[in-house]
Amino acid sequence: MTDRIREFLEARRRAGRDTGPCLVVDLDIVRDNYQSFARALPDTRVFYAVKANPAPEVLALLARLGSCFDTASVVEIEQTLAAGATPDRISFGNTIKKERDIARAYALGVRLFAVDCEAEVEKIARAAPGARVFCRILCDGDGAEWPLSRKFGCAPQMAPRVLEHAHRLGLTAYGVSFHVGSQQRDPGMWDGALKSAAEIFNDLAERGIQLQMVNLGGGFPTKYLKNVPVVKAYGQAIFRALSKHFGNRIPETIIEPGRGMVGNAGVIEAEVVLVSRKSDDDPVRWVYLDIGKFNGLAETTDEMIRYPIRTEADGDATAPCVLAGPSCDSIDVLYEKDPYLLPIGLEIGSKVLIEGTGAYTTTYSSVGFNGFPPLESFVI
Amino acid sequence: MTDRIREFLEARRRAGRDTGPCLVVDLDIVRDNYQSFARALPDTRVFYAVKANPAPEVLALLARLGSCFDTASVVEIEQTLAAGATPDRISFGNTIKKERDIARAYALGVRLFAVDCEAEVEKIARAAPGARVFCRILCDGDGAEWPLSRKFGCAPQMAPRVLEHAHRLGLTAYGVSFHVGSQQRDPGMWDGALKSAAEIFNDLAERGIQLQMVNLGGGFPTKYLKNVPVVKAYGQAIFRALSKHFGNRIPETIIEPGRGMVGNAGVIEAEVVLVSRKSDDDPVRWVYLDIGKFNGLAETTDEMIRYPIRTEADGDATAPCVLAGPSCDSIDVLYEKDPYLLPIGLEIGSKVLIEGTGAYTTTYSSVGFNGFPPLESFVI
Incomplete structure (x- = not known):
């Protein structure tokens, strides 16, 4: 994460253009x-x-x-x-x-x-x-x-x-x-x-x-x-x-x-769409992002690449989460075998920063699976 | 495979437009x-x-x-x-x-x-x-x-x-x-x-x-x-x-x-780009197509969906092949754990028909991974 990327993302939010995930490369x-x-x-x-x-x-x-x-x-x-x-x-x-x-x-x-x-x-x-x-x-x-x-x-x-x-x-x-x-x-x-x-x-x-x-x-x-x-x-x-x-x-x-x-020149900003549990005694929360395997994070296949994720609630206590994408496809799950520790304060609408995403993200995006557009990309 | 799809593909070949893979849906x-x-x-x-x-x-x-x-x-x-x-x-x-x-x-x-x-x-x-x-x-x-x-x-x-x-x-x-x-x-x-x-x-x-x-x-x-x-x-x-x-x-x-x-309304026509062996004593041939996981066949992940493949050499003796896509990505292999039996007469430039591809192919295509365009699609 660099100051230039941070400033770019802040300007994008102020302009109200932060309606979907985007990659910013410095x-x-x-x-x-x-x-x-x-x-x-x-x-x-x-x-x-x-x-x-x-x-x-x-x-x-x-x-x-x-x-x-x-x-x-x-x-x-x-x-x-x-x-x-x-x-x-x-x-x-x-x-x-x-x-x-x-x-x-x-x-x-x-x-x-x-x-x-x-x-x-x-x-x-x-x-x-x-x-x-x-x-x-x-x-x-x-x-x-x-x-x-x-x-x-x-x-x-x-x-x-x-x-x-x-x-x-x-x-x-x-x-x-x-x-x-x-x-x-x-x-x-x-x-x-x-x-x-x-x-x-x-x-x-x-x-x-x-x-x-x-x-x-x-x-x-x-x-x-x-x-x-x-x-x-x-x-x-x-x-x-x-x-x-x-x-x-x-x-x-x-x-x-x-x-x-x-790889380390790019950061993706994404949004939490839903946080839920599958049952009352489910030990993990499911955190669904607006980005997944089909619009940028294909390299999470088999959980091979584990991206660092920063959130607005960093510093809070953490708990294990299954992390998944927004599509109606059951394979669009990012980390499940090895759940990801994320702050318990993370909630619907929270922004997350996915670091190290400058490589193998934009062109991997599907043309429109489930109607979701390809990953937006900015190079600054 | 239907007569209408066969005729469409023949007309496309005659017009010299068969330069990349395409899906035809009847x-x-x-x-x-x-x-x-x-x-x-x-x-x-x-x-x-x-x-x-x-x-x-x-x-x-x-x-x-x-x-x-x-x-x-x-x-x-x-x-x-x-x-x-x-x-x-x-x-x-x-x-x-x-x-x-x-x-x-x-x-x-x-x-x-x-x-x-x-x-x-x-x-x-x-x-x-x-x-x-x-x-x-x-x-x-x-x-x-x-x-x-x-x-x-x-x-x-x-x-x-x-x-x-x-x-x-x-x-x-x-x-x-x-x-x-x-x-x-x-x-x-x-x-x-x-x-x-x-x-x-x-x-x-x-x-x-x-x-x-x-x-x-x-x-x-x-x-x-x-x-x-x-x-x-x-x-x-x-x-x-x-x-x-x-x-x-x-x-x-x-x-x-x-x-x-x-699913059964669509057929993909693709082309064999390369046939090779990895060593002199390699028991399987590698058959590389101009379509793979990133331009239409994402559902071959983990070899889950095994598409029927027809070739111009059907009827020949067959031998086990590893089937792979054209991209410079090592995960772009379609069938390897369970090699596919294909005619030994199959060679570079041969056309193959991949049946049952009307569902979950076009919109899964990447926007341009490795510079390969998304799967072309025709509905007739």
Whole structure:
């Protein structure tokens, strides 16, 4: 929470425009975060993960600061170009792309693409001749609050064949990428993945192909309820692992922070719609907000992300609450398995501030499930 | 799948407009479904659950057929009125409502509201004086493919006090509602809930308050992969339970079908973007579609709803596949715990038809997560 956000929300209330939930993102925090990454990893290029928050103001600020961009679709590429980035600063980082979208990206000037199998290499060879490709490998997400599935990446043993295939088809076999798991709280987790990456570099070198780049992925955490290591600790751990596995031939590196870049820059203001109990002897109160899984808080699925919540009654005694959204959908419950402690003074109409919501909220909103509008967003 | 949908999709392909996934809803099926409900439960009024699919054409057809409407928000009330329904045919069925939204609904002419606690009764007494209220009670969702949480409803023992409170505040204590769980495949499940409802009627009668209505809720299934009982079987089971618990004083009843009204009327056409394996010895193929959890198939969460999928290669030998969506989000996997058998001839660029997708798809779509547009929808 910053003074600028507080003042913005106060002005919105005074104007009587506080009729639904809204996200406010403070660009000063985004700037600080960018600079922290740049300082912590001075030899690494930053590719902001646009999907975390593609607000035009965020993209424009990062473009001015010199950031590069990791994009998931042609629409995100277009948004990034519109914000002032040049195509040489854009990676099409989704391993799952339609061939016509690869062609469109290539026409827009994009030359860097992710792959994780030979079929995707073949699409790129046809639609983006001569482009650079990096192969994503699987790595286990131990230590992450939001462990990744096996959806992206191939087994490390398969990567050399994929990259050699790219080389044979006239592409530049450029490097290796991995993702250690979102909201990764253990800076040591990059070590194992970098060991695999170095082995792939050696394997390809034996085949006469010199890889150049390691994409260290995202996973950099933002602070929710628990403390997380500072960015500097990640930089140090990554540098140690790079030195250990690559010796004095450290490759070019890039990182793809999303949550770590914008998560703590945003605060959602929401309203308590109802407080009730299910029976006279119900030990928990049910607190229903005007925001839920379908209009901004999708990352509460399985109660993975636990946002800090501030209320007007903070300081009162607290009691366990089940927290739920406003929709007529039974899965629209935010925290139930592990009830949330909230002040007993919290009542219908109270405002609550949900912190750390700058990433993965606005674009996750449904177009209008139950007739509720998407999350309103302001960037200041 | 109907001839009309097949012809529509063929025309779309010929016109070269098949560049992204789309849903096609056949109004003839919606009409058939409405008439099946009306025939199976001749003394019961149908309140279509607008949230299942609020397409204007669907609402207009149902309004013409004489349906009433269960709505979750002021926007849904406005959509329903715009489609030609009069406000006396609208229920504001969400138990979680802002007081200003209740006032707005009342100003629009709505006089029927759901509650499940005294605080909500008080809002309605202030904002919708004299309105009818029904109290939702908890009932366990055994037998449902998508069991409901405890989010909606109070313990049956608490309902008489809630309704008496409404009566004291000048509202009409009108009845009781419950929901036996979505995609409920056991018609016998209404029996226990009706027993509770009858007890509440008796309790209120002893307090001098005559309830009039039982809202039997939704839960009527649509056919996915498994067969489901026909609507007539539900009508018979419900009539038996009503007679058993209410004797010869059967109350007014309403039902709120959503999935059962539109689920089987819709088919999504999607495209295979990538087919790959994660390693040389991977026993399953990964099949990535251009539709996933964030642009239409949110109900695959926890693999609850398993849609029938038709392909151009049907008839080929099949093999187990993990099915996933196109986004850079690791949770965007549709079926993995229980892999889906799909033809081995399925390849990149193949079209697939996902059946039973008329309900809970379009409005669940995100506004643009990863830059992917919301699900396109056509009603024919």
